[in-house]
Amino acid sequence: MRLLYVFALIMAVRIASVFVVQTYYVPDEYWQSLEVAHKLTFGYGYLTWEWVKGIRSYVYPLIIAGIYKLLALLQLDSAQLLVLLPRLLQATLTAYSDYRFYVWTGKRKWALFLILVPWFWFYTGSRTLSNTLEASLTTIALSYFPWIGEGSAYLWPAAICCFLRPTAAVIWVPLVIYHLRKTRQPPLELILKHFVLIGAFVAGVGIAIDTYWHGQLIVTPWEFLKYNILHNIGSFYGSHPWYWYFTVGLPTVLGINTLPFIYGIMETVRKGDRHPVSKQLLISILVTLVVLSTVEHKEFRFVTSLLPLCLYVCAESLSRWSYRASRTQLWAAALIILLGNVVPAWYLSTVHQKGPIELMPKLQEIAKDYRDEREQRANILFLMPCHSTPYYSHIHENVTMRFLTCNPNLEQRENFKDEADRFFEAPMHWLRSHIPVHPITAQPSHVVLFDSLEKKITDFLINYKLLYSIEHAEVKKWVESPLLQDLSTALGTQLPNVASLLQHVHSRTGKSILVYQRLNKGEENAFNRQEDAELPAEPQSSENLFN
16 A cells, blocks of 8 residues: 555656646657647647658657547547647656566665655656756666566567667666676577567567558668667757766756666665675766767767766765764755756746746637738748757647758758858848748748847847847846856867857847737838837827828
8 A cells, every 4th residue: 555655656656747837848758749739630730850860769749649549539639738748748757667676676665765856757758859868768677677586578668669769778788788797597598589589570570660660661769760870860960079068068957866776876886795786887977978978969868878877876975974964964955956956947947938838828729819911821930040949749730830940060061051050141041042032921920049040130120119028038138147168168179169159049039929910911110110119299180181
């Protein structure tokens, strides 16, 4: 019965995160899952270049598409449910993986506490990211790993994880070697009857699904590795120094939990024989970080799957420390860890980059209800860095929409610049080249942009009125902060200049998201002569002004 209460508590936290986390993190949360599922189910939407080239597997989007299809059959496919139900599904899987983590760690109180409070896991645990799915499957697989005794059940979630995210295999190579060394079964028999059989079955089903939906025989894990590793396409979206995961990536993901993790490392190194599981997990963590560090493009979410491994080390070290700690020390440690996670979780989940999430319901209403003087539906233009917002999955109306693309240089052309770069270099030139001037009804009915762009395209916006201004992020305050300037100076010229980086980001994003609506016939004078509107009104005369 106690386990049921534990699972109920975990489930309550994860379901709560669905409603608390209302901010934008990365495009893949939508463009590699919800948008694909929407296209599959309803026949309209947008597929990014990754799907055109076949480097993504349809397995995860198909699960979401199943939910969408059921909603459509029940005529319950509202935009709100299309957004909510996939997140509830992911939150449920995350809750189960958290429960398995609790069981795996010996049902320790510290384990339950540490899996519930990490800010990054609360922030991402209910998002429809392949990295979140990867972390959940990794945790489940680790809980079935034969740390004691024999077993191969872990191979199923591990194999699925590796098929969906080939880089996940790096975690499992040291663990598989460990399994083969400790098993009492003949290694060759274990490999042939379990490793090969399960791996071949999972790969076969995955390849069959992807071949059907991509329309050609394709092995998506190979395509993923070919483009991201061999062709290094990921560097197009940003590069970091090799040591970034060690100094910034993993410490940021762990947050305040970095302190007990370092303590756990020290304990494991000094008394490795007493911590065999932690010792093996640290080897996997180190190998994964080293391998990932060889790839130029790095992101925080790429080490999400290391979180359960790190938290196990933390839980084991804190559990042993608790036996000799006083009650005051225990409460102090728990309170510090809790507050150190609650603050970033609250800020990033409710404040930072909340604009896109608040924007989409407004655009959904526009797409559903708007008609111009010719009874034409909305035509929405996003003048923002590509994929700055969700798309059709949150609109769920078959209206015309366009955004600035940022496809990488797949053809290896010299002096290549994507559409978004070309636009931000000369916004008005791009608009004159791509948007018709006459008739006015040929122009987009609505334009969505960040406030930093507004003054640069005032000539274009002369035919528009401001409809909404939505608070997004405090980028400008950080850019202008003296503390940030001091930090950049302290870092020196050998490291990236933080202020310059944020200034570049702010030049394309901003504090607010603006929605402009095209003026209807007869509205020009009312909205575009601000200089006249600011003048004091002259007294009305009974004299005929036209004679």
